[in-house]
Amino acid sequence: MRRTDFWIEDKKLDLFDDEQIKVNSQVQSFQDISKVFSDYSQTFTLPATDNNNEIFEYYYNNDLDGLIDHNLRRKSRLDVDYEIFKTGLAQLEKGTIVNGMPQNYTATFYGDVVSLKDKIGEDMLSDLDYTTIDHAYTEGEVFRRVKGQIVDNVKYPMITSLSNWNYAGGGVDDITTSTGQVKHTDLFPAVPLSKLFTLIQSKYSINFLGSWFSSPNFLRLCLWFKNKNQIRQISKPYDLVNDNDENFTNGFIYGELFYTYRNPSTLSGILGHSVSVQVNTTSTFDYYLDVFKNGIYLNTLTRFGGGSNLFQVVTLQANYLSLSESYTFKIRSKGVATFTGSIKYSITYYDNTTSSILLESHSNNFNSISTTITTDLRLYAPEMKILDFIKSVMQSAQLTVVGNSDTSFTFMPLDQFYKYGRNIDITKFVVTDLIEYKRPSLFSEINFSYQKSESVLNSNFLDTYGRSFGDLRSTFPYDGGKFDIQLGFENILQQKFTGTNLQVGYSLNKNLQPYIPKPVLLTQLDTSPGMWQVFLGNTAYTGNYVPFGQEIYNGTDISTINWNIEVSSYTNNPQSNGLYRTYYESFLLNLFNKKTRVVSLAANFPQSLLIDLKLSDKLIIKDKKYIINAMQTNLSTGDVKLELLSWFNADSVDRNIRVSHSSGTDVVGFEAGDGTINISGDGLSFGSFSALSGTGSFTSKFTYPANKTGSDRTQVVQVTSERKQGNETELIYSQIIITQEG
DSSP states (O other): OOOOEEETTTTOOOOTTTTOOOOEESSSOOOOTTTOOEEEEEEEEOOOHHHHHHTTTEEEESSSSOOOTSSEEEEEEEETTTTEEEEEEEEEEEEEETTTEEEEEEEEETTTHHHHHHTTTTTGGSSSSOOOOOOOOSHHHHHHHHHHHSSSSSSOOOOEESSOSSOOOOOBBBBTTTTOOBBBOOOEEEEEEEHHHHHHHHTTTTTTEOOGGGHHHHHHEEEOOOOSSSSOOOOOEEEEOOOOEEEETTTTESSSEEEEOOOOOEOOOOOEEEEEEEEOOOSSSOOOEEEEEEEEEEEEEEEEOOOOOEEEEEEOOOOOOOOOOEEEEEEEEOOOOOOEEEEEEEEEEEEEETTEEEEEEEEEEEEEEOOOBBBOOOGGGGOHHHHHHHHHHHTTTTTEEEEEESEEEEEHHHHHHHHSSSSEOOOOGEEEEEEEEEEEOOOOOEEEEEEEOOOHHHHHHHHSSSSOOOOOEEEEEOOOOOOEEEEEEEEOEEEEOOOOOOOOOOBBOTTOOOOOOOEEEEEEEOOOOOOOOEETTTEEEOOBOOESEEEEEEEEEESSSSSSSSEETTTOOOOOOOHHIIIHHHHHHHOTTTTEEEEEEEEEOOOOHHOOOOOOOOOEETTTTEEEEEEEETTOOOEEEEEEEEESSSOOOOEEEEEEEEEEEEEEEEEEEOOOEEOOOOOOOOOOEEEOOOEEEEEEEEEEEOOOOOOOOOEEEEEEEEEEETTTEEEEEEEEEEOOOO
16 A cells, blocks of 8 residues: 555645545546546545644534635645645535534545636636736827737727728728728727736736747737727826815815805805816817715716816805815816816805895816826726636637646647657556457537627628538537537638728628627738728828738748638638647547547556656557546555547647747747757758757747848758656657748
8 A cells, every 4th residue: 555645735634544545637538628627636535533623623613713714725735655646726525423423524636727717716807907008099009009010919900890891982981081081999909818818827826838828829819809889988087186275264175175054143045155167178079077075976077079168066055054065076088188277166145244145256276187098908808707718718729728736837739738748658557357448439510619790791601601600510420429619709700802901800790780799809910011092090091000810820831710611801712720620630530530449447557657647648558559538546556547548640749930020039939848858950040049958848039130031931940859758768859940021
């Protein structure tokens, strides 16, 4: 028997003498490859010893006020013969009393990945902090981002939400004329997925690792921030602050207007109090005066069309004995504007001592205010849970996630996950009494889809072809069930105007009415030269712009975010490297291979292999290679039950990157083996690598000079990565294909 220790935080728990701790491990099941979180878990029973009672704070007795919230999972680990086997989180499920005596506790041990779900919970994309990428919201700023003149995280795709744009077709929607001009308020921002993942890491103090995050297939992806039919962006509220104090009988104007009731023994025939605010501006933008009474919001007064205005806040309010009022004011505007003006208080009354009607008035100027307009991306974030967003991104590329700790997680495509695993021969450890070979349960139908789009172009595509743009459906002559993956995103078909390179989209339904889409996934294409002319605002423009669509360009390779083979709206050529072919095809071809078998067997592993074995490793049994579909490990005995799947896919790995034409430094990420990475090759004709060794998930830097050849240039660099297996070292040969734009 091997010694097994179970720890919660820094405290070791007592185990039953005969407790058999078994841990179930699984990545994606070949029967449900839509499962995206690799994990392990096991529930087991612990004795109610004094030590365990103290650790669990006598959970069965809720009369005690403990310091621990047992509704939360706690850091935990399992050791085998004093070496760490797994780290994760433990959840106390229940405590049991038998005949009035504490008997046992039930706890579940989870892998680190579950902490990712715990940390994020039900939070929405709108809960992230976007202040680092919020920016000035003006016509000039928006159009500079359309043109690609601002190298920043946020761009504005040419997708209309109000007008049925046409090109040189005449009418009020002809964007080649000033009448049909593109209005900046008609455009919504697109945020790169890379930035969203960065914001998620920052909010929850976690780290996302993996070379996929530095690949063009990820870096070119954007999420369209549109949850309204129209941008309604106004400035933040600015406080009206007086430039001098104004004191008067029973009141003062000092940062706010404050007054009390007038003594009724000296006054009679009170006509009332009045409060007004004079606002002066030459701006033509609408602006708003927010009124607060005694610190509580009262109402908003609006001046449409800008210009100076006298706001009557209170008119002849009666003089009650309890009257004691405080007014404060804030001003907002729809555009950049400067405001000056004054706050005025007056009281009209009959003075008994003089037998006359008097008007007492007090006024004080407020400091000049200049408003600025900035975005608040939080207001336009798609209505989507953060976990649903991560899950949809993972499903799009068949990513698996491995927990390195409760705050660090590595993501990689499933096919790559297995390619970087080791080849381990376990023949001598297999118990040969019973080995089952079964056929895999194959699917009779597979469906890969996006959310249904209401866009007029998508609706026309559906009516014409009888299927949704970008979706894929295949049937097979097998008796299995259906396999469905539907992303939480919408995939908007766009169009390029004839004779131009201008591609636009429509957030208009088939009746040409605005609609609010599901979260829209887009790709940012390469900046395109101006083979077109449109009016951006009142200015005719023919220069570069940043198009958006479905394609991702990586040197001469083109992939798309469509599941199916589709004709590109931008190039008018069929593009075959969609999500299915890029991320799912090799796995499913292996599954559907006539030689594929599901093998169930038992083995007994030495302690070194128990500790070292990874779910990404391929197991070799008598010269046949398998991947691990499911594994149950008895830590006390070393007995292992395995469900394996035949593996015929190659282990070679290619890494494609594309760099700009100007000089710079790019990050090249990849998963290393257990040993050293070396980068070499006769193809290293320009540029240089730095930090060329490391282990685990590895990042290198490629520094390159400006390309002055006028055309793309490509080099192939050999990568050698070591994988250690016991005392032996296995070399993996792959290559990095680098293309620099001309």
